[in-house]
Each structure stands twice: as C-alpha cells, then as structure tokens.
Amino acid sequence: MSYAMIRHLRRTAILSQQIRVESTMTNLTQEDFVFRPPMAQWSKIIREAEKIVGYPTSFMNLRWLLSDEFANLAMHLRKIVGSNHPIMKTAKTVLYNEQNNLQPWGLIILLLSKAISPSTHSIQTTTLIEHQRMLAELTEMIRTGHYIHRGLLNISVEEQDQKRDTSMFANKIAILIGDYLLVTANGMLARLRNQDLSYLISTALRDISEGEFFGPRDSQNMPLPGEPVNKNVDNFKINCDTIPLSVTDILGSPISEWTLRNMYNGGSLFGRGCEGAVLLAGKNVAEQKKAYLFGCHLCLAWQAASEISKFSTENQEPFSLVSAPVLFALNETPELYENLKNVKTVTSIDLNDLKAKISKTNAIEKTKRLYTENADKAKSYIEMFGDNESVNTIKRLINTI
Incomplete structure (x- = not known):
C-alpha cells in the first residue's frame, strides 16, 4: 500500500471518528432511503455472499473514497463537524456505519451476474465480469450521491446571515460531494460503451429526479x-x-x-x-x-x-x-x-x-x-x-x- 493511500485512509478514519461523535446532534427526520434489510445475521450472510462473488464488496467504494478529489471534499467536512446539518448524519452513514456501508445493492447485482454468467474462463468472460462489477459500483455511487444531495438544508433569506458560516457552507459541500459521485458514476457508465445500458440507467436517473417533486413537502x-x-x-x-x-x-x-x-x-x-x-x-x-x-x-x-x-x-x-x-x-x-x-x-x-x-x-x-x-x-x-x-x-x- 502506497504512502498516499495510507494518508488518505488515515484522513478518512479521523473524519469518520469525528462524525461519529458529533453527528448525533442532527435531529432532522429525512425520508427513509433503503440501505439494507434489518437482519440479525446480516453480516454473516454478507460474508458468505462475498465469497461467491470473489472479494469483499466493502472495497467497492475505495476508488472514490481514496481519490484525491473526494479526500479534499471530505476534509472540508471537518469544518462543519458539530453543526446540526443533515450532511453530518449522511457522512456518518456513508463513511463510518459498518452495517450501512456494506453496499447490498452492488452485492445483489454481482450475485445475479454470477448466476447468469458463463463458468468458462476466457477473455470475453473476464471482460463481462469487469463490466458487471463497474455496473454494480456505479449503481451504488448513484444511490449514495442521491442520498447526499437529499441532505441539503433549506435556508430562508432572513436566516442566511446568521447561518452563512455553517449551514450554507455545509450545503455547498453536500452538493459538491453528491455531484462528484454522480459525475464519476456517469463517467464509468460511458466507459462501458453500451448504449442500451446507458439508456436504462438514464431512465432511473429521471425517476430519481422526478421523485423530488412528487407529493406535498414541508x-x-x-x-x-x-x-x-x-x-x-x-x-x-x-x-x-x-x-x-x-x-x-x-x-x-x-x-x-x-x-x-x-x-x-x-x-x-x-x-x-x-x-x-x-x-x-x-x-x-x-x-x-x-x-x-x-x-x-x-x-x-x-x-x-x-x-x-x-x-x-x-x-x-x-x-x-x-x-x-x-x-x-x-x-x-x-x-x-x-x-x-x-x-x-x-x-x-x-x-x-x-x-x-x-x-x-x-x-x-x-x-x-x-x-x-x-x-x-x-x-x-x-x-x-x-x-x-x-x-x-x-x-x-x-x-x-
């Protein structure tokens, strides 16, 4: 492991520890977002599933967690630790919570891929497995980016002066982190060079966007x-x-x-x-x-x-x-x-x-x-x-x- 990677891991660990302590102050009730089923033996089944797909799916997010861009954004979160902004609760869920960062959606996609993929070893099979892994990763990225975007706090004009240094800054960080994940996911989708797949995922993005305008809101x-x-x-x-x-x-x-x-x-x-x-x-x-x-x-x-x-x-x-x-x-x-x-x-x-x-x-x-x-x-x-x-x-x- 390179020095740069160790440095990124240490910075992320420090940040997640701070978030663990401070983010309990956030008391806003967000709309629930599916992460995993509430199973008593969830971790045991996950470990068995990971043996089938061939690697721990908790590693799937290392590509973006350890990137320079995300590390720089994550460090900005330290400036708002202790605030009552929903992004702190979101960051705690994404970076720290051991149960929620197991990425069950990606794992299910990989298990399904394993069930339908040929068992023979060839260049075509290896390429297929890599493409299906990228699909699982970008699906998780879109889900996480959407979740982070929903942690924005609406600030009235009257409150902007007194909350400028905390909530408004936290909103900017939430937008940047969410945008980074969504753009990265779309970049991965483009690299797959599959027009039909791009169309399918784009329809899901459309549904996510339309959902933000459905029904009454506070x-x-x-x-x-x-x-x-x-x-x-x-x-x-x-x-x-x-x-x-x-x-x-x-x-x-x-x-x-x-x-x-x-x-x-x-x-x-x-x-x-x-x-x-x-x-x-x-x-x-x-x-x-x-x-x-x-x-x-x-x-x-x-x-x-x-x-x-x-x-x-x-x-x-x-x-x-x-x-x-x-x-x-x-x-x-x-x-x-x-x-x-x-x-x-x-x-x-x-x-x-x-x-x-x-x-x-x-x-x-x-x-x-x-x-x-x-x-x-x-x-x-x-x-x-x-x-x-x-x-x-x-x-x-x-x-x-």
Missing part, C-alpha cells in the same frame, strides 16, 4: 403524506417499460402512494441495475425484464421490513411520515391526517404520540403483508435464473423478517 422538502381517499382498487402496477412512472390518482391510496414513492427513491434504480447486469450478459429482453421486476420487488420488500422494525416497541429511531405504517394508519383513521395536513416542518410533529396512535390500528399488520407480497414476488423472479449458489444466497437475503 419547508425542508421533507415529504408529507397525501390526503387519504377511499378507493376500491389500491395496487400500483410496476411497469417494465422505460416510460415515466404513472402518478395519476396515486396520492392518498396507501399501497399505491408508498410503492410509487419508493420506486422514485431507489426501486427504479436498483431494478435497472439488475436489468443491466442481465443485458450485459447478452440475455434476451424477457430475461432482462424479469431481473428488473426482481430488483424492484426486492427493494420494496427491504423497505417494508425496515419500516416495520422502526415501529417496534424498543426502536426509538425517527420514522418517515410517508412510510407504509403511517399511510395505512391515515387511511384507516382519516382524522389522524388533520394533525399533519398543515404541517410546516416535519420536526414539529410529536412522533412518539403518532407512533402510539398508529400502534392502535392495523397498519403494522398491513405493512407485514406488504413485505410478504413483495418478498414472494422477488423470490419468484430470482428463481427463474436457475438453482445455484448465487440464487440461493439472494433468496436468503430476501428473508429479512
């Missing part, structure tokens, strides 16, 4: 639930086509609204990443669409599992107002919506009181059914790619609760 651009409506049909259909996601008559219908929000949040990106791995392997369109649907439903299953865990009695983590339990509870008890419809900031809501009211409804049970439905669909699609070690490991990763 003053910090945090999402607020739609007004509950009574509908006989509440089932959002995931379309394999690359056309924009349908937003007609979605708000207020818990399953449809939740599914669309999470497709915007990352389901589309994860699905296209899985689809792209199959495309690179030269499989037909039908196989590619199966991979897309698998990725979408797996992402939704993990999201539902994560939200269920936050409503357990011992869990004190904040939860999103557009999580499935909240949306189901609002639909079941519309009067709960009266306390949310005129909210200016999510942080003004008593989440403990809302959690207690939600626990008196059937929202948690409905969310569990939502998880089961998506997990079963994800398993049915991945089983179409054969019975092998990679597929069996993915099936174990689907079973999260």
